[in-house]
Structures are given as C-alpha cells and as structure tokens.
Amino acid sequence: MNILVCLKQVPGTTEVKIDPVKNTLIRQGIKNVTNPFDTYALEEGVRLRERFGGKVTAISMGPPQAIDMLREAITVGADDAILLSDVAFAGADTLATSNTLAKAVQKLGNIDLVICGRQTIDGDTGQVGPEMAEVLGLPFISYVSKVEDAAGGKLRVQRLVEDGYETVEAPLPAVITVVKEINVPRVPSLRGTMKAKSAQIPTWKAQDIGIAAEAAGLAGSATQVVKVFFPQRIKRAEMIQGDPTAQAEALIGKLREAKVI
C-alpha cells in the first residue's frame, strides 16, 4: 500500500508569547515544529505500512527550511519525503494549497491512501484535507480514530462524530484526516535517524508538478487577506479582594447581580 502523509511545519506554539505592552507576537526564538496533529497522521501511515506492507512518503508544501521537518519524518518511519517549495506557492489559501498538493499526488501516481492531520495549529482551518479529496475526486473520511482494515483495496475505519462514532468503509484510493485519539506517535529510532541523515529529499517546484503559476499560491487563491490586526485585549480583570470566604461571597454576589447565575 502506497501511503502519502501530508505534513506542515508550524511555529511551536508552546513558545508563542505575546508582548504585553505592544500586544504583538514575540517571534524571537520560536522553533518550528511539525504540526502536532500531523504527527498522528504520520504515525498512522507508518503503522499501516507495518500491518499491510508498502511505502510511506511524507510530503509538505512550505519554505525551504521545511526540509528539516521532512528529515525528522524519516527518523520516525517515513520511507521517503518530498518538499513542495517554490515562490509561486507562497501565500496560498486552502484551495490553492489543495490544488498544489493534489497535483503532487497525481504526479506521484499510484497512491492508495492520503493521510492528513485534522487541522493545523497556525491556520486552524482543517480545510485542506477535505478540499484536496474533492480536487482529486477521491472518497473522504474525516476524524478517523481507528483504522480497522485496509486490505484488499478497501478501507474500513472508525470515525468520531459529535455524539459517538461511525464505522465507515470506502474503496481505496481515499483521503482521510485523523484525530489525536488514533495513536501515540513513536520517538525516532536509531535506524531511522541514520537513514534520515543520508536521505535524499527532492524539492519540487511548480513546473515539476505541472501546476500553472496562476493556479498556485496567492494567485491561485480564491480568498485574499485585506487586513491583519491584533485583537485588543483591553479587558482587565476586576480583582476580588479579601479572605477566601469574602472572595467567594463577593463573587457570587456579582454573578447573581449580573444574572449570570
């Protein structure tokens, strides 16, 4: 089974802090990490290869430094990796990103399963998985929490829905997005680390995947950002003083007064 796992490099948010005076992001010293939800996608890809055989390819669209993340993917079990990086890809919205990834899937050919994380933690949209599935015209299953079977050209999974879970079946090839509950990602192996060091990770540009410049990046985006601003955090808590009894009493009084309780 040929598995493609989509990864995105994002700023490690545990390190994102806000400058309290200027109310801006402090970006200094922020390390880039693999989008946490994508690590579950990668782990599931590797587990499926272990169960059903085949190959796991990690792919990412991003700046040149995203190659470090792809190298890390090899340390935890990806067989190979591809970086999609081109100035023409910059500024892509989810539609342009989906179109670009879909082109890469088509170039690779012979992909049985595409796995994505449920969303990224920077853009937070969760749209690229479902949109890519539609661009490719493939069956799509979101919020997958367990892959029951993937043998014989068919996929049977459990997916989380709001009030329970569904068991769903689809023919392969298909696109799925996975949730955190699906697995616990492994730590890098020594063998993987050795392999990652010498791995050749190709960088594909727009012309390599045959996408027109006007279909990718900002030019290929249906949406445009017209304004960016920092939310005002003007709210400052009204502090309630006194000993615990007095504090509790005062708080309940205020909540009742405001008819919140």
Add this chain to the structure above:
Amino acid sequence: MSIRVDSDKCTGCGSCQPACPFGLIDIIDGKAVIKVEGCNLCEACKEACAFDAIQIEKTVQTPAGDEHRGVWVFAEQRNGELKGVGLELLAKGRELADTLKTELCAVCLGDDVHQVEQLTAHGADKVYLVNDPAFGGQFEDPYVAELTRLITEHKPEIVLAGATPFGRSFFPRVAARLKTGLTADCTGLDIDTEKRLLLQTRPTFGGNIMATIICPGKRPQMSTVRPRVFRRGNPDAGRQGQILKIDFKKESVTSRTRLLSFVADLTEKVKLEDADIIVSGGRGLGKPENFALVRELAVALGGAVGSSRPPVDEGWIPYSHQVGQTGKTVCPKLYFAIGISGAVQHLAGMQTADCIIAINDDPDAPIFQVATYGIVGDLFKVVPQLIEKLKR
C-alpha cells in the same frame, strides 16, 4: 503577485519591521529585507513605510459575475433537532441580507426535521427543506452532493455554515466542488457595500492575530462560524416566510463511502461546545483527585467540566474535556478557570466567553488579562467556599 523593497528609497529606518504581524522583515545592511514565504501581502509594512519604499503588486481578480444574489444559511440538524448555530447565523445573515437588499434563505437537509418554522421565525425569507432518510445521520456524501446542487441551481452570493465538527468536515468539500473560497471560523462578518463583498474576519495564529478576508473573484462567498459567536435574535412566530419542500434525487449522489454502523457515545452528558457554564481546571489542581473539586463546583452551577491541556496530558481527565487550541473552542456565558495560568493556547479556546472568572495563586498569571473577575488566592480554600455558598 509580488512584494519588493526599493533599495533606493529604503532608509533602513526599521519602521516596517514591527508592523509586520508575521515578523517577516529583517534589516540587513541598512535595508529592509522581506521573507516572501509566509507573506500574504497584507500591506501593513507598506502603510508603515514613510518613504514609499515597499512595492506590492497584486493581480486584480476579475470581480465575480453579479447574477449571484441572496444570503444562505446552512441550518444543521442532528436527529431532527435544529442546531442553535443555524439560528445564530440567521440573525447575522438577516443583517447581511438587509445591507445587500437581498433575500435570506435557510437550507435544511434532514430526515423529519422538527420545528422548521423556527427558521422563518428567526429571519429566513425562504427555507429550502429537503427531507430524506439519507440525511438521517451525519453521513457526509449526500449532504455534499445536495448542497452543491442547490447552490449551483439557485446561485446565492453568500453561504454560511456552523463550524461544528460536521460543518468543518463537509462544507470544505462543497467549497472545493464549487471551486470557491471558504473562510473558517469567522468571528466577524460584514459587507463592503461599495464592492458588494463579504468581509470575513477570523482569528489565526491561536487567536493572536485577526485577519479580514475577502473572496473577490469567486461565488458564492463561503464562511463557517463557530457556535455562540453570534447571538440569535428573538423569534417572531408571525413572520412570513416560504417553506419550499424539495425532492431529493438519491440517484444524483454517487457515494463510494459506505456507512456500516453508528455507536452512540453516552458518556459525555453535557457537551462542552453547547454548555452555558463551564468550570475548567488546570495544572494548579496538582493531582487527579483534586478534579473532584472542579466537578463539584460544576454540579453546583449546573455546568460542564473542562480542562486545560496539562491535566489531559497527565491523564487526569479525558481529552474530550480539553479546552484550547488543540482541544475544543467554547463560548459559554460563564467560564471558570481554576488553577489555569492562561497559556495562549488555552485562551484561544475560551477567551470569547461572556464572563470569565479566574482563580489562581499567581497574580501575574496571564489568565487575569482576559478574565472579567479575578481572585488571587488558594483555589483549595476559595473553591470549597464557592461550592458551599452556591449550595445554600
């Protein structure tokens, strides 16, 4: 599409540097250098530059044809019950439709949906109602096919849906089929009347940056909005509206995905996303047993139990209770943060709550920056007092 710095004009003054919300500008050898990757041409740097040194070229997208008219709201239902978010979107949709001087329609796909007239009472001029067993569950394929078909046939200019787990999964597929833009999790929707464009404002970067987004060249303009971001209006039962029953043509759906079974999860009684009151505990609780205190306060208030990330990572409470960037986004009327310091990731999931109470022993904890009322003190003394007084 390009951004460049005119090195003849750039003085290296650095005033553009802090203006960039994404921190993409460096001053190298006395000139501004902009990293193109990550730049979305928001023009903040250009505005900050006093020397007109930053040149931005944008391809002007051909405005979409103007045969698209009308504002649509996807009225999600589960087991025949309409979800609140649809009614909230109708209130906002009404404003948008009035500004645009056009009609507001609700689209409801379901199997024997109750109280459909609520949709007209909440502002819809028309309701497209498709009743079919295919919409009994949350199996996506028929929804994607039917909504795409209806949009293609009736050509609305705006289509809104709730950013529920279901909406976030099936709505992007509709947008991709229509080859149009979709903006997720909008917290503000407005109209640029001159250009007849929907201005979609959404938080990004964990709620630290707000971006206003347009979809100039494609129709419809599509957005999702999280539950409780907008307020529902008062229903007017006497409001006139048409309910149009539409036959579902099952054969028009080619579904390769098959639903084999559904198992209901009955463990979580109160859904965090729907709760009016949430009491959340954090690392400050110290150990798993102490979550009992949080639960007890939640019971006393009739609310649901939430958590920040550390207790979940420690295994004190299941992930389904996690509030924050990698957990659930909530917007209750009342939110208690107990022993939660208020990391940016947690704030991203709860800062829009109407009233936030923070109880923490650290007076400098960032949670106090978003709280309505703050109590600096020992939670093990304050919370039992609260419970006792509420019980009385």
